[in-house]
Each structure stands twice: as structure tokens, then as C-alpha cells.
Amino acid sequence: MRLTIIGTGYVGLVTGTCFAEVGHQVVCVDNDTAKIKLLASGGIPIFEPGLEELVKKNVAAGRLSFSTNISEGVQKSEVIFIAVPTPPQPDGSVDSTFIERVARDIAAALTGYRIIVDKSTVPVKTGEKVAETIKRYGPAKVDFDVVSNPEFLREGFAVTDLMKPDRVVIGTRSPRPVEAMKNIYAPFNAPIVVTDINSAELIKHASNSFLALKISYINAVAAICEITGANVQEVAAGMGLDERIGRRFLNAGIGFGGSCFPKDLSAFIKIAEEIGYDFRLLKEVQIINRGQMDRFVKKITDTLWVLKDKKIGVLGLAFKQNTDDVRTSPAIELCQRLQKEGALLRVHDPKAMTKARAILKDVTYVDDMNAVADGCDALVVATEWDEFKKLDLERARKSLSHPIMFDGRNLFDRSEMERRGWVYKSVGR
Ligand code: NAD
Numbered sequence: 001m002r003l004t005i006i007g008t009g010y011v012g013l014v015t016g017t018c019f020a021e022v023g024h025q026v027v028c029v030d031n032d033t034a035k036i037k038l039l040a041s042g043g044i045p046i047f048e049p050g051l052e053e054l055v056k057k058n059v060a061a062g063r064l065s066f067s068t069n070i071s072e073g074v075q076k077s078e079v080i081f082i083a084v085p086t087p088p089q090p091d092g093s094v095d096s097t098f099i100e101r102v103a104r105d106i107a108a109a110l111t112g113y114r115i116i117v118d119k120s121t122v123p124v125k126t127g128e129k130v131a132e133t134i135k136r137y138g139p140a141k142v143d144f145d146v147v148s149n150p151e152f153l154r155e156g157f158a159v160t161d162l163m164k165p166d167r168v169v170i171g172t173r174s175p176r177p178v179e180a181m182k183n184i185y186a187p188f189n190a191p192i193v194v195t196d197i198n199s200a201e202l203i204k205h206a207s208n209s210f211l212a213l214k215i216s217y218i219n220a221v222a223a224i225c226e227i228t229g230a231n232v233q234e235v236a237a238g239m240g241l242d243e244r245i246g247r248r249f250l251n252a253g254i255g256f257g258g259s260c261f262p263k264d265l266s267a268f269i270k271i272a273e274e275i276g277y278d279f280r281l282l283k284e285v286q287i288i289n290r291g292q293m294d295r296f297v298k299k300i301t302d303t304l305w306v307l308k309d310k311k312i313g314v315l316g317l318a319f320k321q322n323t324d325d326v327r328t329s330p331a332i333e334l335c336q337r338l339q340k341e342g343a344l345l346r347v348h349d350p351k352a353m354t355k356a357r358a359i360l361k362d363v364t365y366v367d368d369m370n371a372v373a374d375g376c377d378a379l380v381v382a383t384e385w386d387e388f389k390k391l392d393l394e395r396a397r398k399s400l401s402h403p404i405m406f407d408g409r410n411l412f413d414r415s416e417m418e419r420r421g422w423v424y425k426s427v428g429r
Helices: 010-021 033-040 051-060 070-076 097-109 126-137 158-163 178-188 197-228 232-240 261-274 280-304 330-340 353-357 386-390 393-399 414-419
Strands: 002-006 025-029 064-067 079-082 114-118 144-148 168-172 192-195 311-315 344-348 378-381 404-407 423-425
Touching: 002 010, 002 070, 002 097, 010 025, 010 051, 010 064, 010 079, 010 158, 025 070, 033 064, 051 064, 051 158, 070 097, 079 097, 079 178, 097 114, 097 126, 114 126, 114 178, 126 144, 126 197, 144 197, 168 178, 168 197, 178 192, 192 197, 197 232, 197 261, 197 280, 261 280, 280 330, 280 378, 280 404, 280 423, 311 330, 330 344, 344 353, 414 423
Parallel strands: 002 025, 002 079, 025 064, 079 114, 114 144, 168 192, 311 344, 311 378, 378 404, 404 423
Antiparallel strands: 144 168
16 A cells, blocks of 8 residues: 655654555655655664664665655555654643644645544544544545554564554544555554544553553562562562563563653643543552652662762663663663762763763763773663673673662672672662
8 A cells, every 4th residue: 555654753664664564655754854864865863673674675675765745745645644743741731733733734735535544642532633623724525534543662672563563453433444454454464453533542541551550560569679678570570470460561670761651641641630530540650650760869879978079880871772762761860860969970872872962961971881880989770771781790890999780670680799799789679
């Protein structure tokens, strides 16, 4: 099928590329001319495992192209996906200006029946508003359908998630676009859930809020473990074997971050508030998440006392492993909290240093993870990159003025670290 994706970011670029990979003809549109120029010249604006090769392969095969021209994209394709940002406003509600702008641009370019699919994460009833907007600004006699098709990809695993989705949600009020949507997704062999449009929109916010809740739950359990001398990893392993619970998202740490969970959680709380429901459960999830960072910073200050002029090495800047994304990264927040106390930081991340430079200033960026500890008073692990497990611990121990590690991601074995002579503080054990 001929498909246009408007918004060529983490979601739009990976979705467009995977659609091309299964044989669709895809145009990825963005109003960021530098990004489109980079893509058109063979560059890639984000790091996502396996993506670069797939982009190159599908561009070469003539199935994937890039453009800054929305109206061309709307005219060329049968189905138009919207994958633009839905950032939070200061009060936590969703800023829908990007979606509204695109809805008007699509309306202006409509000449015949099109299916307009929203992939961005949006408040329930946004699809209805998009339809109203297109009707208002579009040509009177042209028919169209609006579909909600929320995206569940995880950054760092986006290509795998797109190629092998757990489920595909198709939300629509009209039966007309369902067959086309099923055809688009047929090559992915995933269970397809067809719902009304409001339910589809809610599935996304309800899912992300539930996952955030699961993380806060284990972080709260970690606090109890610390007080009682239990080990949160053993507790999580024991809980996780229960199929009703599952082991995933039961990793205690410095709290969740990234461009989705914090924003989707506050959006869901706000959406509920606007319709008269006080979602206190989710407010508590936020409180636990903030407390988790506070407790970790306190662990550092309790041990090192005054941080002013202390040198601290930090491993990890991305909000999680396998990505270069630093948006609302807990690792960056942790660095900024330590800087505020006067600490001098040496930092390293395998993929996120370029993006971090734009927001984290006055630190020393170190290319080699094994050199981060050089001349420092302590080492902090802030992101759960697998490769940090291969850190040369002997070198780090000798480079530090005193071998102290604060492991915010429980990457190392506590008894082994203590046996090797480390003062080792982790989370919930
Ligand atoms: P992003 O910032 O990486 O990409 C969005 C792109 O849209 C940018 O390239 C931007 O230039 C472009 N854009 C903005 N306005 C435009 C316009 N008027 N015309 C054309 N292009 C325009 O964002 P993202 O992470 O891909 O997220 C997009 C949406 O998907 C959000 O609603 C997000 O919540 C949701 N989502 C994100 C993820 C994720 O892991 N990143 C996962 C699932 C859902």
C-alpha cells in the first residue's frame, strides 16, 4: 500500500521503515528540513539498533523516501499516519498543537478519500477532534476516516517491537478503514484488536500508566527491602515467576523517565481530572518516582557528606539502555542534582553523549568508560547499559581515591563487589 508518515522521529522513522520493509511504499514527511536533508543524504538522526541498515536497504529498494512536503504526502498515499510530538504542558496536560496543525495541513491537501491514522499518544477523544478539524478546514465533499492506532514500541528495541508487535490496536468509528488497516499490518502476523476510537486512545494511556505503576511498585518494595535487609532482586524474581505478575518492569532503580512514561502518566491524571475522576493511584506513582531519585541522591550525600568539589564519575546518560535518547532522562536529572550540590562530574554513555551535550553542560565527557573513574571520589551507575557490566573494576578501584560505587541500576553483584573491597551501595538490597 502507499503510506505517508507525518513526523519522522523515533516513532515515525521506525514505523515508516518497518512498513517499507514488509513491502509498502512509504514517504516519511517532517517539517524539520535539516532532518529530512540528513535522511535523504543517507544519514540517520537517531540511534536505534538495526535501524540504519533497514533504512538504507529500503531506500535503495525504492520503497522508502523522505520529504518536507505534507501535501505531496497526502496526495500520494491512501493512508496518512500522524506521528508528531504530544509534549506535556506545565500543568501536565497534553499540548495538542502539533496534532492540530497537522490535521489542518492534511485538510488543506485532501482531494479524495483518505484514511488518517493517529499514531501519536493522545488524550481520549482526540480522534474526534481531528475529524472535526479536517471537516472544518477540508473540502466539503471529500470523505475521510480517522483511525487511532497507538504505538507501543520501546526505544532501544523499536525495530523488533515494530516487526513483531504483541498486538496492533485499530480504533475507529466506521467499518470502512478496517480492511485497509488490517492489510497494512497483515505481514506482521500480530493479533489485531479492533475497538472504537476512544477505547484505542485509552489503551495507550492506560498501558503506559500501568507500566509506570509497576516500576513504582517495585521501587516502593525496594524501600522496604532496604529497611528490612531483604534483597529486591530476589523478591522480584520470586514475584515474577507468577504468570499473573511477570518479571518484566520489576527492576528497582532510580525511577522511570524518558519521553513517554512521565508525560503519559501526567496526561492520564489530567484527562481523568478533566472528566471528574481523581486518579489518586497514579498520583502516588509519580510521588514514589520522585522519591526514588531523592533517596538515591541522599545515599550519595550520606556517604560522601559534602559534595562540593568532589569528583564523581557517572556511567550512563540515556534514559535507558540501547538508546541515545536523553529526553527526561533520570541519569541527566541525577547529574544535575549532583552538580547543584557542587560535584564535578566525569560522564560517559555509549550512545547518548552527543545528545546530552546540548542539555548537560560543565561536565567532562569521557569517551572510554574505563577512564570515567580516573581521579574521582566515587562512581555512579545511572543507566542500565549491558556493557557497563564489563567495566574494568580493578582499574576503576585503583583510579578512585576510595573505591565507592553507587549503583542506581543494580548492575553488579553486591557480595562480589564487597569481596573485592568496594563500598557498594545499590537499590533495594
Ligand atoms: P519525536 O520528537 O522523536 O518525533 C516527532 C517528529 O515530528 C519530529 O521529527 C518533528 O520535527 C516532527 N514534526 C513536528 N511537527 C510537525 C509538523 N507539523 N509536520 C511534520 N512533522 C512535524 O517524537 P516521537 O518520540 O517519535 O513521538 C511521537 C509521538 O509518538 C508522541 O505522541 C509520543 O508520545 C508517541 N510515542 C513515542 C514513543 C517513543 O518511544 N518515543 C513510543 C510510543 C509512542
